[in-house]
Amino acid sequence: MIKKIIIPLVAIVSLASCSTLRPLDANNNRTVAEKKETKPTKEVKFLNDINVSSGTVSTTAVPSHTKAKTVPTSNAGTSAKERMKLTGAFDKTAAVESVSDVQLKYSILLDMEVENLVGMNLLDHVDEWYGTRYRLGGTSKAGIDCSAFVQAVYLSAFGLMVPRTAREQHAYARKISTTELKEGDLVFFNTGRGVSHVGIYLRNNKFIHASVSQGVVVSDMYESYYLKRYLGAGRIEKQEAMLK
Template identity: 60%
Template structure:
């Protein structure tokens, strides 16, 4: 009888220990379940907020070990292959790189044109005003004009139609940072924005002012006319 009782106790303990990880795993999966598009949007919003709140100190804490290991590997391996090689060490991104990496959903270190980010950030959130050219209100073509003047030292024409005629047509698949995107929002060539990266562009929108949007957003996808490129200094594109 005692032997039967002990055997039953062992079986019970075994079943309990086997079921606990399953229960924990199920609980974890349920917390992350995405059942509707609204759930997916909410999760994406939480991720973006978390990334936006990622300070330099927390970024350093999380990547420093990896960065040091990477640098040590370079120091050991590169001189063997090429004693004159310059070491490309990782750097901690700036706050503005972290901010726009979050907006563009890309890695911070891929954002190398800090001047462009600074100029965009200076205008970011400025409300839209048709014909406006100042911080109290600006329209789409004036915003693009201000960015090109400040970053590339190029004077663009005033209107979207004139900018369209000035630029050279390119395929959407060839888009680079700084290319112009044109849309038909009120008839003909009536809206312009500047491409950044990862299908995202910055522009002065009528409803939200200066903001970063996605080319795949239904409103812009339905009104997209094409992309064009202003011939800037070739050394800019070579360096970026």
């Protein structure tokens, strides 16, 4: 009798324990699955607010006040002066690009950096005569002498009429020291008797004049021929005021 009672009890207990375990397993499995499904995706954030999320790329515009100022890299349509303003600094290359062909030419003749000749407008006027042959008493492109060359340049460059001969120009000019020489000043030489030759000082100990042997040319004051015959320098007062 007892056996008949025990066997059904054992069966009931076994069934009860199995039914209790199944829901627990199911719930556990569902919990794990939910955790996997609801796991948030990591968001990777890069510079300039570029976000990568779920295989997509999104960008956020950077506020204008945070953007670095840039200078156009293209030279097209931008002058040298404009590029210098944009960079806010002196650009030697830009300076060179802004000079004229005449200034480039005289940078070689005067043995100077070309940017040091920027704004030296006298060069345009003397260059009109460069290479003109020498002719005593001449006053034109067909031939010209030293004092007529000075007279022509002063008239075109400064609007001034100076005396005709080298001796008269020497007397007319205010005498200055060689250390005071500036472009446009006159330099005088004794190539014959007294003041017999004149030239226009440029820079770097160089002057331009109508040479008997070479015509209008640039020479060095320290060449032995001219150094031995150098008499002094003079400045035309009105021309001095115009250069300032």
